[in-house]
Amino acid sequence: MGPTAPAPDNVGLHRFAVFTALATTFLIFAGGLVTSTGSGLAVPDWPLSYGMFFPPMVGGVFYEHGHRLVAAFVGILTCVLAVWAALKEERPWVRWLSIGALLAVISQAILGGITVRYLLPTPVSVSHAMLAQTFYCVIVSLALFTSPDWKRGLPVAGPRAGAPSLPWLCAVMSGAVYLQLLLGALMRHTGSGLAIPDFPLAFGRFIPDFDASGVSIHYAHRVGAVAVTGIVVWTLVRVLSGYRRHPRLVRPAVLIAALLSVQLTLGAFTVWSAKAVMITTFHVANGAVILGASVFLTIRSFAMLPPGSARRGTA
């Protein structure tokens, strides 16, 4: 992925990648609905549903089978994306990344099947949730790498400065968000979402008794939220103070901060509403969008702040 001659625009492929990313966002929302409504086992068989391709969409079947249908749609999109990239994309590493996306979505489908067939074992369900986030990051990356903006070469915003430098700070932010989503998945799939029933305190205190594992997981998620907030604010301040003339960095940094404030609000209301379905599900989906935006900013910042002297191309 080193500096090379700019690759030709392929706006169609880029737009398709963006569409796939949007569809994946909706897929994560649909998957969140399955857990929020407790419908994960409403369809006990897999890959068919009650032995059918299209069972009656009643009760929990609507959510579980609906999730499968959206997943199948995203799977087809990813397959088309990989084939399209194989045929039209000149950069081998982009072709390989699209194949990686295809393998990830296939693995994700199999994991989804295993979690149904084995009655939602926590490790498998959490792996299913986290592979979804990983796949989402890959698709967002593909949308970025196939953009004309990227292919023509992003402008250099300056040398890497500070410790940590902005790109590495963004990388830490992405890692922290990913870990926070892991804790969120653990919380959901161990039924710990209301293990601490009050907010912002925990059983009326800053630090609760950790008599049950659910309390520990839930509290870890809250601590994680504080850590992520700190890193996001740090990143935003760094971008605004050092790179405010570069909207390619400012916009995603501001977006992440805005999404985070929404996320914290949704998290609070998830507890206050005793896990109302829509609030909880938007909390899940918004978390994924924050991760995608963090990965987006991380990649951009690495490209726009090259180590050492400035470079011209990013393709």
Added chain:
Amino acid sequence: MNSKRALGLAFALTLAAAGCGGGGDEFSLPDGAGSGGAAPTGPAYDPATATAGISGSILFEGDAPEMSLIQMSADPYCLDAGAGTRTEEVLVTDDGKLRNTMIFIRSGHDTGLFYAPPAEPVVLDQQGCRYIPHVFTMMMNQDITFRNSDDTLHNIHAFPMENMQINVGQAVQGMENTDSFTIAEGPFAIRCDVHRWMNSFTAVFDHPFHTTSGDTGDYTISVPPGTYEVVAWHERYGEMTGSVTVAAGETAELSFTYSEPAA
């Protein structure tokens, strides 16, 4: 800060929760069944030795809470077939007796005997998008038949703690599936994930000395003469225990009284 809290805080701060999943089974219920464990392999129990009896009523003191109407709009069939259905958590008869309570012997019976399971299966039916019966008891290795009498699909999802979970789908009216539980264990829930309001409760015993208060609020258990610890279990009000001694040819009376706890 005591050591437990400190450890827990360290756990949270280091984000090391991943390895400590477990728990979180929202349907876990207190142990309340018989002796549990594997079947005794001693001489066979002779039902003819059950010459004594324990009987009584499950009484309810005070005003019974009103059961709410079930919102069944998630499935048009259920909306029609189950119109007017209320939750069955607390059902009190006109003469003040609590229905759907399990009653069973916890100790006092001969644990060295082999108690053969009944040849006939228990049947859990789905009618009007609810389970019938709402509460029942069964023996380990006794067949249980799940039947779908509804013109809509259901899944039957059992949440035992000791036995393997069961999750079976029944897409077509009239479908039947038969299974069994091989380990004795206390009350657990059976639910439909398609229609989240549908639930039923059962317990699995390694002996035949168990029943429910059914529709009348009364019960009778035939037992050999002896002294027994008797347990009543209700899905909302939990467990009560009593002791009774009964001689051959006699029936001892043992009633339990539940009430709504003060708010």
